[in-house]
Amino acid sequence: MSEYDVIIIGGGPAGLTAALYTARARLKTLLLEKIAPGGQAALAWTIENYPGFPEGIGGAELMDRFRKQAEKYELEIKSGEVVKVNVSSEDERYKNKLEKVVNTEKEEYKTVALIVATGTRPRKLEVPGEERLIGKGVSYCATCDGPLFKNRKVVVVGGGDAAVKEALFLSKFAEKVTLIHRREELRASKIIEERAVSNPKLEFIWKSIVTEILGETEVKGVKVRNLETGKDLTLETKGVFVHIGTAPNTGFLKGVVEMDEEGFIITDENMETSVKGIYACGDVRKKLLRQVVTACGEGATAGFAAGQYVGKWKDKTKI
Amino acid sequence: MEIVLNDENFKEEVLDSKVPVLVDFWAEWCAPCLMVVPAIEEISRKYAGRLKVGKLNVDENPLTSAKYGIQSIPTFIIFKNGKVLGQTAGAMPREGLEAKIGEILDE
Numbered sequence: 001m002s003e004y005d006v007i008i009i010g011g012g013p014a015g016l017t018a019a020l021y022t023a024r025a026r027l028k029t030l031l032l033e034k035i036a037p038g039g040q041a042a043l044a045w046t047i048e049n050y051p052g053f054p055e056g057i058g059g060a061e062l063m064d065r066f067r068k069q070a071e072k073y074e075l076e077i078k079s080g081e082v083v084k085v086n087v088s089s090e091d092e093r094y095k096n097k098l099e100k101v102v103n104t105e106k107e108e109y110k111t112v113a114l115i116v117a118t119g120t121r122p123r124k125l126e127v128p129g130e131e132r133l134i135g136k137g138v139s140y141c142a143t144c145d146g147p148l149f150k151n152r153k154v155v156v157v158g159g160g161d162a163a164v165k166e167a168l169f170l171s172k173f174a175e176k177v178t179l180i181h182r183r184e185e186l187r188a189s190k191i192i193e194e195r196a197v198s199n200p201k202l203e204f205i206w207k208s209i210v211t212e213i214l215g216e217t218e219v220k221g222v223k224v225r226n227l228e229t230g231k232d233l234t235l236e237t238k239g240v241f242v243h244i245g246t247a248p249n250t251g252f253l254k255g256v257v258e259m260d261e262e263g264f265i266i267t268d269e270n271m272e273t274s275v276k277g278i279y280a281c282g283d284v285r286k287k288l289l290r291q292v293v294t295a296c297g298e299g300a301t302a303g304f305a306a307g308q309y310v311g312k313w314k315d316k317t318k319i
Numbered sequence: 320m321e322i323v324l325n326d327e328n329f330k331e332e333v334l335d336s337k338v339p340v341l342v343d344f345w346a347e348w349c350a351p352c353l354m355v356v357p358a359i360e361e362i363s364r365k366y367a368g369r370l371k372v373g374k375l376n377v378d379e380n381p382l383t384s385a386k387y388g389i390q391s392i393p394t395f396i397i398f399k400n401g402k403v404l405g406q407t408a409g410a411m412p413r414e415g416l417e418a419k420i421g422e423i424l425d426e
Contacts, residue, residue: 035355036355043351136408144350144351217388238390
């Protein structure tokens, strides 16, 4: 079994920043990533609120720079989805100096400290038709699929920052973008909201939810219910982009560390979870603001704190 | 090595192929498409001789993309004897893609 000082799960901005700090601290570090480094940030068309890039920067390019910077130091990156984490103190010598065992489907790794930076995934609508039509008009990523809807009518569901940004991106290609939101006003940052309201291709349906996605082999329309009047209407559309929030990727940690009711990980101010030596950073944490810039700060703290933990562990166990 | 597919050579390289073909529908602006590039290269090497791997740019080849109803990329389709045997949309880990390939090659 391969042994490490620190294992970091997830290669988005939080994980890559944590890796930069642990690798520079000369800790033996492994970063496990499900597909490839970058995380959800890599899907952002442009990031305008990460300081240092006054013109904005593409999410994929920014994440590529993060990866290159971390890889300048000794860092191992492997692909693999973590399915299980065990915390053991069975060995008498290490009593109270917990070790962690991390399993992917094929491999098993042992580590002193663990940093969880697994981020979030898009929340689904959970309405009839959605599952059947994923990839056939239902999408959770406008920057991935938006350009395929050139001169078509599309719908965006949601009213937060992500939803409105995606609607603006789609307006570059689509004939018309209809944003369906359950509230009466947007919950996006002011500058994004201003752009949305003045965009001639954007239309809004307020106080309404999507109750069904129509079409057998491809999206043909959506059923929309007005929450105030209770009335239904059918809207013709080729694409449905769902941006109604995110869910944390923490299924593999159930029962290991403390989480809130939605599964976001609870940490102290040093990013330590309810288990000593396990840290969490980035979008997967219970917190107020999920951005690249906050993920970086947390990643740095988690990396540094993990380093301190490993140092103490080595002093005590003298190995 | 992955081959570059287009509307013109699709029939010859994919539909008439003697071995199964994995087609990666992609575009330059698609970040998840770029994320899976190393995985696709690895698969191409690993299954050389048993599986052909091809990439089709959806922007440059609208006919083939429309024919297979590509509305999300990356989309991976596995063809055998000119027929679609499996289709999946969205970036996925190499292991997941290999599992699907394995099922089809074992048949």
